[in-house]
Every structure is written in structure tokens, then in C-alpha cells.
Amino acid sequence: MTAQSYLIISIRNRVGTIRLNRPKTLNALTIGMIEEITETLLAWRSDPSVDAVGFVASEGRAFCAGGDIANLYYEGKSGNHEYGRAFWQAEYQLNDLIANFPKPTVSIVNGIVMGGGVGLAAHCSFRIMTENTVFAMPECSIGLIPDIGASLLLAQAPGRCGEYIALTGARLTASDCLYAGLCDQTLNSTDVETWQDHGPDLKHLKGNGIANASPSGFVQIRDEIDNAFSAETVEDVLARLKAMKTDWSLKTASVMRANAPLSMATTLSLIRAAREHQSLRRALQDEYRFVSRATLGASEFLEGTRAAIIDKDRQPNWSYPTMASLPLEIAQEMRRPAPGGDLVFLENGS
DSSP states (O other), X not given: OOGGGGEEEEEXXXXXXXXXXXXXXXXXXXHHHHHHHHHHHHHHTTOTTOSEEEEEEOSSSEEEOOBOHHHHHHHHHTXXXXXXXXXXXXXXXXXXXXXXXXXXXXXXXXXXXXXHHHHHHTXXXXXXXXXXXXXXXXXXXXXXXXXXXXXXXXXXXXXXXXXXXXXXXXOBOHHHHHHHTSOSEEOOGGGGGGGGGGTTOGGGGTTOOOTTXXXXXXXXXXXXXXHHHTSSSHHHHHHHHHHHOOHHXXXXXXXXXXXXXXXXXXXXXXXXXXXXXXXXXXXXXXXXXXXXXXXXXXXXXXXXXXXXXXXXXXXXXXXXXXXXXXXXXXXXXXXXXXXXOOOOOOTTXX
């Protein structure tokens, strides 16, 4: 099956729509899909028949559950490290292209959105989620980092909510995402297929919302999040959670202890750096330095993916199972310039 069959691309009412159509894999992105979306956007950038662009998904459980991790795993195990680098470079170039697109872009998330799916949705100029939305960035549980510019997106969340989302892989509702600044508007799922009827004027969507939506769960735990996740290091975060002695804090600490310490240490440093530099391109470049090494010996990605996706035993055997066992030089290595060169962006991508 070709990449073309995984996307439905159309133009109607002066709106170009890119519809993800790989529901059996929760619309997981292949490199072919990424390249085709990029080619489409580059063409639409100067197409006078397209005044706005929308990202949606065919009916199913997900908007997009991320990249096709299984392919990355098998290629990495075979020693083809260039495959992963090519995948992530193409993906991050697409993220940058969406964020800097000269025409309005809208994403409508109706279902699961994780990893690479967040990269398609969250960089749009108008981001909509429905009552079916389940958002998560669970990369630390498979030896990766929240990427696709997530270090910046999460750094911009209120207080220390970004650190909490990244280090725990917490599952968020549309109301949570609205609170965290990860979406701009909520919409009933019954209205998803009508959004294009009004053409490129997206103002008709504003003011709509999910009927009887519950308030964000962040409201109840925001003080605890800010207290624990403002700590300087992951070890300090865990210590503060332990000292709180609440059901929430102890459960949160337990979730974190199952993650890859290398991923958590790098993730925390990337979010803190992004809070200072506030640059998407810098965030993508920093994240690429980590993922460019993801299939090499120092990374935990292959083992994390084996445990979660391939064998599904949920028992990863981390090379560095605790924060205390993580050598400082290994953590520092993941932030150095990428093997083969740092991320480059598409010519005239902005």
C-alpha cells in the first residue's frame, strides 16, 4: 500500500484538506506520509485556489497516535540508523513548515493524539479538539523525548504543567489541553465534518464548544504540580512528590520511576532551555540531537519500544534504570551536535 492511500487530499470552498486515512494503525505517520504532506503544503503555499488548510482524520479512534515507531525500531535493530534520522528530519521540517505557513491552518483533533500527531495539530494557527480527544506525550516511557517542538509547546504551558505532562505522559482531555494552551477551541464531535462548509473564514467555529464539558483536571492539582515540578532535577522532583505523601503524588512518582531516566533528564533540560530561548527552530534542533542518536547504543529507545510495542511485556530493561545510575557524560552526549550534522530546515520554509 502506498503513502497516497493513507491520505485523502482535497480542495473545497477554497480550503485545502489533508485527511489522515490509516485508521487501523491509529493514523501513525510513515515517512512517505510526511513527505507527501510536505509536498502538498509547499504546492498550496502559492496556490491561488487555496486560502486556508485543514488537518483532519478519517473516522476512527485517533487523529494520529504519532510516528510509526515499529518501523523505526526494526530499521534501527538492523543497523540502519540513517532511516530514523531521515524520518525525524522530514518530520521536524514539516512541523516548522506548518508553524510558519503563510495561510491560516486549522487542525481538528477528534480522538487520540500523541507524538507526531501533536506535531501536525499543535503548530497550526487554529487548533480545535473534541470531547473524544485523548492527548499524551508518553515518549519518556519508550526511551525517547517529547519532540516535534514539544519542548517549546510544553515550556509555554502555565506554571510547571509542561514538565508534568512530559515527565509523566499524562493523558489529557480537550479541557486540559485548552488550559495548557495546547488547543484554542473545543468543538462537539458532531460538528467536525461541517467545519469546511464556510470556506476559509474560520470565525464561525469560535464560540462553539463541547456541551457540558468538565473543567480541566489541572484546576485541582495545579499547586501540587507547580510545587513538585519546579524542582531543579528529576531526582528533586521525585523527592518532592515523595514528601507530599498524597495518593496523587505517590502515583505520579511511581509512573515516573518506570520511565527511562535518560529520557526524563534530557526532557527536563530541554523544556527549561526552551522556556528561555522561546524558539521553535531551536527546540526542534535540540530535540533532533537526541533522536538522531535514538537507535544508537547510548539511547534507550530500542529497548523501550521492544517492551511497549514489539513484545508488549511492559518490562523495559533500561541500561540506566535509576537517575543515580545515569552517567553525566551520557546525558550530556545526547545534547551535542547530531551525528552527520544538525537539523536543517527547508529552503524558504518560513
